[in-house]
Amino acid sequence: MLRRDTYLPFGRPDFGDEEMSAVTRIMRTGWVGMGSETLAFERELAEACGAPAVVTVNSCTSALFLSLVAHGIGPGDEVVVPSLTWISTANVVRQVGATVVFCDVDPGTLSVSPATVRAVLGPRTRAVIVVHLGGLAVDVAAIRRAVPAHIPIVEDAAHAFGARFADGRPVGASGNLTCFSFYANKNLSTGEGGAVALADEAVADRLRSLRQHGLPQDAWKRFVDPRRLETPRVRELGFKMNYTDLQAAIGRVQLRRQPVFARRRLDVARAYRETLAQSPWPFVWQDGLLDEGHARHLCLVQLPIERLAWTRHEVLAALRERNIGASLHYQPVHTMPLYAGATPFLPVTDRLSARILTLPISASMTTDDARLAASALVEVLDEARESRVSLGAAG
Numbered sequence: 335m336l337r338r339d340t341y342l343p344f345g346r347p348d349f350g351d352e353e354m355s356a357v358t359r360i361m362r363t364g365w366v367g368m369g370s371e372t373l374a375f376e377r378e379l380a381e382a383c384g385a386p387a388v389v390t391v392n393s394c395t396s397a398l399f400l401s402l403v404a405h406g407i408g409p410g411d412e413v414v415v416p417s418l419t420w421i422s423t424a425n426v427v428r429q430v431g432a433t434v435v436f437c438d439v440d441p442g443t444l445s446v447s448p449a450t451v452r453a454v455l456g457p458r459t460r461a462v463i464v465v466h467l468g469g470l471a472v473d474v475a476a477i478r479r480a481v482p483a484h485i486p487i488v489e490d491a492a493h494a495f496g497a498r499f500a501d502g503r504p505v506g507a508s509g510n511l512t513c514f515s516f517y518a519n520k521n522l523s524t525g526e527g528g529a530v531a532l533a534d535e536a537v538a539d540r541l542r543s544l545r546q547h548g549l550p551q552d553a554w555k556r557f558v559d560p561r562r563l564e565t566p567r568v569r570e571l572g573f574k575m576n577y578t579d580l581q582a583a584i585g586r587v588q589l590r591r592q593p594v595f596a597r598r599r600l601d602v603a604r605a606y607r608e609t610l611a612q613s614p615w616p617f618v619w620q621d622g623l624l625d626e627g628h629a630r631h632l633c634l635v636q637l638p639i640e641r642l643a644w645t646r647h648e649v650l651a652a653l654r655e656r657n658i659g660a661s662l663h664y665q666p667v668h669t670m671p672l673y674a675g676a677t678p679f680l681p682v683t684d685r686l687s688a689r690i691l692t693l694p695i696s697a698s699m700t701t702d703d704a705r706l707a708a709s710a711l712v713e714v715l716d717e718a719r720e721s722r723v724s725l726g727a728a729g
């Protein structure tokens with residue numbers, strides 16, 4: 335049996351000496367909260383993703399939540415969300431008091447399409463959240479044309495930092511509130527963290543205030559300038575969702591290293607495709623996996639599940655036994671007990687949820703790691719087919 339000596343996680347950050355000295359530099363200043371380093375990171379992020387403004391927050395979940403608050407979404411409103419996503423995309427809708435309306439996805443992109451969104455629009459629809467699943471940019475211009483102009487589109491780009499739309503513009507540049515994640519395993523990792531990229535400066539100012547209790551946006555300066563003796567005048571109920579300079583210091587280094595990371599991810603995805611193309615198994619890959627614009631946060635593949643005696647959970651368990659940290663993205667949110675009662679008609683999502691698997695991919699992986707993981711997958715599928723053959727023979 336093929337087995338790695340060490341566990342290969344599905345996503346793993348690449349932190350080196352540069353990130354470590356950046357953190358040390360900030361610690362030596364004595365100021366580790368939100369300050370000038372965060373502002374510098376925001377400026378660099380804005381430039382990288384072609385957005386006039388970027389507002390950092392403590393997670394992508396907070397970025398999505400504050401985006402809905404900024405759009406005035408609340409009780410009585412419906413928000414369209416794909417079910418094939420991480421649970422926070424849907425939870426934020428409930429957290430602002432609105433109702434989740436699940437929509438289906440396209441079988442090729444695994445993300446929402448104009449048709450799947452249009453199918454669930456109703457008189458109470460107040461927003462649509464589009465998820466760039468795995469790092470493949472959804473055609474948001476086409477979604478925009480399918481949705482009435484008064485309904486805002488929010489982009490969940492947790493997987494898509496560095497991704498590009500078909501016209502070459504970076505995800506973040508559409509003008510929609512676009513939410514990124516800098517969580518531990520993301521392409522640009524600062525442990526935790528998130529950001530909203532947007533075009534409207536007034537909304538950006540509001541987000542800056544909302545992330546810090548509704549304080550005036552430059553309130554942090556009162557800590558660094560002892561001569562400032564202003565009394566903050568809070569007018570709006572805000573939250574405690576700010577980013578920190580310690581994280582920003584890591585983020586600035588990670589941002590500079592993105593081209594190298596992107597290259598390594600492409601090499602890993604190619605190694606999977608080449609190795610698995612030599613097997614007799616018919617794998618179905620996400621559209622555009624090897625395209626220039628794909629951020630390749632996830633390497634998503636559909637298993638030929640009808641030819642196996644095992645479920646995808648059993649395939650996953652057999653891979654984990656071999657120290658290959660494959661994973662599942664996702665168990666559809668509408669099947670979670672929290673969403674019991676919602677019985678949306680999502681045939682593509684339901685079909686995918688039985689067969690889709692995430693192969694490990696990260697900038698800290700090598701192509702040899704990918705080749706071994708691919709061979710282990712073939713070995714597992716061969717075993718799963720043999721079980722089916724012997725079950726058939728017994729029956």
Ligand SMILES: Cc1ncc(COP(=O)(O)O)c(C=O)c1O
Binds near residue numbers: 394
């Ligand atoms: C699609 C999607 N949306 C939102 C999030 C939330 O990101 P965060 O952990 O930064 O809150 C995640 C996290 O992995 C995600 O995968």
